[in-house]
Amino acid sequence: MTRTLKIFLLFIFASSGFCPLLYAQGQDSLYLRAPKISQETKTVKQNSIQKTDSANPLQPVETKEYYDSGELKASYLYQNGKKNGPAKTYFKNGTVNDEVIYKNDKLNGSARKYYENGILHQEAFFKNGVLEGKGKIYDSKGQLAEEYVYKKGKPIIPRGKQEVKKSEPPKVVEKKEQERSDMDSGLSPEEETALVLRAPRSGTQSEPEFFYLRSPGWAGAPGSESKKEEETVKKEEASPWEFEAGYETSQIVYKEPTVMRQSGYMQGVFFSVTHRPKYLQIKSLTYEPWLNMFRYDFRYAFGEMYYKGRLSNGTPYNVDDIPDYMIETRLVAGHEFEEFDPAKLALYFGLGYRYLNDDMSIDPAGYERESNYVYIPVGVEYMKPTKDDWWYGGMLEFDGLVGGWQISHVSNVNPGYGDLTNNQTKGFGGKFSLRLQKKAQDLDFLLEPYYRYWYMADSELTPWLLNGVSIGSGLEPRNHSNEYGVRFIARF
Secondary structure (H helix, E strand, O other), rough: OOOHHHHHHHHHHHHHOOEEEEEEEEOEEEEEEOOOOOOOOEEEOOOOOEEEEOOOOOOOOOEEEOOOOOOOEEEEEEEEOOEOOEEEEOOOOOOOOEEEEEEEEEEEEEEEOOOOOOEEEEEEEEEOEEOOEEEEEHHHHHEEEHHHHOOEEEEEEOOOOOOOOOOOOOOOEOOOOOHHHHHHOOOOEEEEEEEEEOOOOOOOOOOOOOOOOOOOOOOOOOOOHHHHEEEEEOOOOOOEEEEEEEEEEEEEEEEEEOOOOEEEEEEEEEEEEEEOOEEEEEOOOEOOOOEEEEEEEEEEEEEEEEEEEOOOOOOOEEEEEEEEEEEEEEEEEEEEEHHHHOEEEEEEEEEEEEEEEHHHHHOOOOEEEEEEEEEEEEEEEEEOOOOEEEEEEEEEEEEEEOOOOOEEEEHHHHOOOEEEEEEEEEEEEEEEEEEEEEOOOEEEEEEEEEEEEEEOOOOOOOOEEEOEEEEEEEOOEEEEEEEEEEEEEEEE
16 A cells, blocks of 8 residues: 555656656757746756756756766756757767757757768758858868758758758658657757758767757758749848948038028038848856847048128128048947838947038138037937838937037237137937838948937137137127038948
């Protein structure tokens, strides 16, 4: 009776969820359920599995799997009861089989598979548990055999004319319903229903393994249309690097209320470089960064302005053809939201510098002025696709002044005057634009009408010197500027 009770209690214990070990597909792969969180920290070894439970669900916990003969088979990181972070599987000889990244139990980020001799076999990229972007297959010598593109887990037309040799066709094996019903693999529903691509082993007798390219109907698999293998496709997966360059023209109106007004037309060139990292490597861990967009902008514009004002004695004073030029540079970082795909929504912030040179020294009563502003841009961008590769959208930005300084070269009027430098601490700016984009195979074209605004409060007072003797104080009065323009952009 006592022995029967012990067996019954052991059966209840084993079926209550405390035994996390499950096999799937014979010896194909070994999966672990997420370890339960206990109130104490302990380490146990059971059935070639080593797991560590932590009382802190936010602390990453490493879980390892072993072959029956004792060699390390796989390692995972669990956080808050789910797979989070890099994971690896190994051949019996100790070389890496797979390298993947999990986020909340789903594959996210780059994934690689190797031959038993260490040569790269496959490369892929996952987003939310399904394939996304370009996938590559290499032969046993490391040469590229095939290259495909996936969109939301579904294959599209192959990117090139590389083909697997007819003597070594890949085999597609579907998971058996009986195996799927008898075993819990811990995979996502997308992975459970997917097909598993297996490549020939060239005579090697290594452990069977899962491959990454798993979507039914991918080019080359049964049921796919052979004509797709011969088509040349446009680029579907965005490069991590993006470049923009173009020409702009605008009108600027600058006012110092009750003092003067200056206006004119500017034209110039600009370029920007954008980088979108898919993941970051920090020591031995790989992360999918929240800041997934970094951009550098540069702008140069020049033109001639018309000045209308008064001299200090009240006499009207006008000057034509004043040479002006402007330089603006900045670096921004932000987050592009995947939830709005295929539309694109991004938030960003950064640090910028703006320089304006206005040289009225061409007139005997005028002098050169240099404006310098350091500011923080914060903005939002949105683009939405339509049919026939057209996109439309826009951006809205606020610019907060960090600090500025105005240099007035009054020595141009009288060599005895000392040049004035006035610090500016209060001000702000903004920008609004609309964008119309036509996507092409290698080059996109954009039209962007825009509006910019800047407001600066009164500057700090600075002593005005004549031959080293103070004769008063100089002030850069409050002012604002409005700029209306349009940009013609090429993106590649």
